[in-house]
Amino acid sequence: MPKCIIDGREVEFTPGKNIIEVAKEVGISIPFFCYHPGLSVVAQCRMCAVEIEKMPKLQTACSTVPTEGMVIKTKSDRVLQAQKATMEFLLINHPLDCPICDKAGECDLQDNSFGFGDAYSRYTEERRTYMDLDMGPVIKKNMNRCIHCTRCIRFGDEIAGIREMVAVQRGNNTEITTSDGRALETDYAGNYADICPTGSLTLHDFRFKKRVWFLTKTATVCEGCSRGCNIDLHHDAGVIQRCTPRENLAINKYWICDEGRFNFHYVNDESRITDPVLVEAGHLNSVEWASGLDQARKLMAGKKALVLLGSDLTQEEGKLLKEFFPKHLPNAQVFHFGTPGVSDSKSDADADKILKRKSKTANLHGMESLGFKPFEKAPAGCEVALVIRGGRAVVPALNGLRAIGIGVFQKEHAKDFSVILPGASFAEKDGTVVNFAGHEQKVARAITPPGQSKLLPEVLMMWINQKAVGAA
Numbered sequence: 001m002p003k004c005i006i007d008g009r010e011v012e013f014t015p016g017k018n019i020i021e022v023a024k025e026v027g028i029s030i031p032f033f034c035y036h037p038g039l040s041v042v043a044q045c046r047m048c049a050v051e052i053e054k055m056p057k058l059q060t061a062c063s064t065v066p067t068e069g070m071v072i073k074t075k076s077d078r079v080l081q082a083q084k085a086t087m088e089f090l091l092i093n094h095p096l097d098c099p100i101c102d103k104a105g106e107c108d109l110q111d112n113s114f115g116f117g118d119a120y121s122r123y124t125e126e127r128r129t130y131m132d133l134d135m136g137p138v139i140k141k142n143m144n145r146c147i148h149c150t151r152c153i154r155f156g157d158e159i160a161g162i163r164e165m166v167a168v169q170r171g172n173n174t175e176i177t178t179s180d181g182r183a184l185e186t187d188y189a190g191n192y193a194d195i196c197p198t199g200s201l202t203l204h205d206f207r208f209k210k211r212v213w214f215l216t217k218t219a220t221v222c223e224g225c226s227r228g229c230n231i232d233l234h235h236d237a238g239v240i241q242r243c244t245p246r247e248n249l250a251i252n253k254y255w256i257c258d259e260g261r262f263n264f265h266y267v268n269d270e271s272r273i274t275d276p277v278l279v280e281a282g283h284l285n286s287v288e289w290a291s292g293l294d295q296a297r298k299l300m301a302g303k304k305a306l307v308l309l310g311s312d313l314t315q316e317e318g319k320l321l322k323e324f325f326p327k328h329l330p331n332a333q334v335f336h337f338g339t340p341g342v343s344d345s346k347s348d349a350d351a352d353k354i355l356k357r358k359s360k361t362a363n364l365h366g367m368e369s370l371g372f373k374p375f376e377k378a379p380a381g382c383e384v385a386l387v388i389r390g391g392r393a394v395v396p397a398l399n400g401l402r403a404i405g406i407g408v409f410q411k412e413h414a415k416d417f418s419v420i421l422p423g424a425s426f427a428e429k430d431g432t433v434v435n436f437a438g439h440e441q442k443v444a445r446a447i448t449p450p451g452q453s454k455l456l457p458e459v460l461m462m463w464i465n466q467k468a469v470g471a472a
């Protein structure tokens with residue numbers, strides 16, 4: 001491999017990688033704003049200036065690739081002076097908003113200002129100001145904080161495939177907006193907030209909810225479709241506050257869709273059933289676990305049962321159920337379900353040109369690999385239904401069968417069920433899911449199941465071991 005010298009260290013590099021990436025690999029951090037590894041390079045902000053021997057002017061590290069023997073300095077006096085000047089320029093119009101800005105605590109402008117800027121400003125002119133504006137239901141815009149890095153414009157053009165962000169006016173009046181002020185249209189709008197290096201584009205959904213330093217981050221996998229995008233769930237005190245993409249170049253690169261980003265809301269929704277309930281004449285009566293389980297077992301005793309397993313269950317849950325049914329419910333006919341119109345992996349396909357898949361559950365391909373067949377193949381003549389789901393799979397029409405539910409259900413589901421035993425969502429359990437391309441990925445527990453909800457292995461253990469209520 002060719003070698004260059006960075007800050008006096010000999011560094012091997014892969015040809016084609018820019019100086020920012022090569023330096024990062026050996027622990028040398030170069031500040032930047034407009035550069036993003038998933039977008040084209042425009043060298044616009046000048047924050048990444050470095051000194052290169054034999055080149056009279058400072059060069060931008062984002063747009064320069066090292067060559068054999070190149071000598072690069074990232075901390076020389078000239079570089080430090082340039083960084084300070086760039087920070088002063090970028091902050092000329094920037095308000096002192098950090099105490100009320102959602103980006104504070106994870107803001108590149110804040111961090112670089114702290115690391116490379118000055119503690120005071122020489123600027124005495126009036127700052128430009130704009131009103132906060134909605135850019136549709138996902139993004140709120142605050143142009144006072146914008147540094148014109150154009151990441152958002154490039155994301156629209158290059159990733160979302162829609163030129164909806166533009167820079168209008170020029171110089172001091174430059175403003176980022178949609179071309180005619182209309183709402184953002186992309187289904188990937190949340191990424192604008194992630195890539196904006198300042199608090200100019202923030203999520204309506206997360207705005208003013210929590211300071212980011214109070215949040216704990218759990219690395220897991222989105223359950224929104226069979227792509228299995230890598231995500232972080234950010235939570236505090238058992239409540240999920242937001243979901244952000246986690247880099248995985250083989251699966252989702254740096255992005256997620258809005259459906260996946262906001263999917264977590266059902267986990268903490270108050271309509272979720274978190275006690276065992278018996279449904280009588282449309283009323284939900286909370287009962288002890290023992291009574292709920294007893295009622296479920298009585299309803300199923302000796303009956304020909306249709307068992308429907310959501311393709312939102314994990315591989316571990318699927319394997320456990322595969323062993324459970326022949327031993328403990330031998331009359332059961334077991335099938336999987338998940339997305340209307342996508343009965344099996346053959347009918348799953350890309351739903352757009354970016355990430356989304358047609359199967360709206362994460363483990364359709366895994367459930368198939370365990371040998372479960374789609375419920376469309378279920379025979380007629382069953383007397384009772386047992387539906388086990390994680391929270392995403394769409395419950396099919398049960399055609400008047402008396403039904404028992406185990407897992408995550410909302411109050412609106414109750415009309416179709418006689419008994420519901422509450423279970424854990426994807427955010428509350430560990431496990432494995434298999435995406436459409438066969439990648440096995442780990443789902444991680446971020447929070448504990450709410451109320452009396454239990455993990456599926458625990459429910460099955462109780463089912464096996466519990467004596468009938470009232471029995472000696």
Ligand code: SF4
Nearest residue numbers: 146147149150152196
């Ligand atoms: S809104 Fe954010 S991402 Fe867009 S140009 Fe301004 S600072 Fe950059």
Ligand code: SF4
Nearest residue numbers: 222224225229257260
């Ligand atoms: S594309 Fe699918 S897996 Fe990726 S974020 Fe969207 S819903 Fe989740």
Ligand code: FES
Nearest residue numbers: 032043045046062
């Ligand atoms: S990151 Fe290199 S010029 Fe902006």
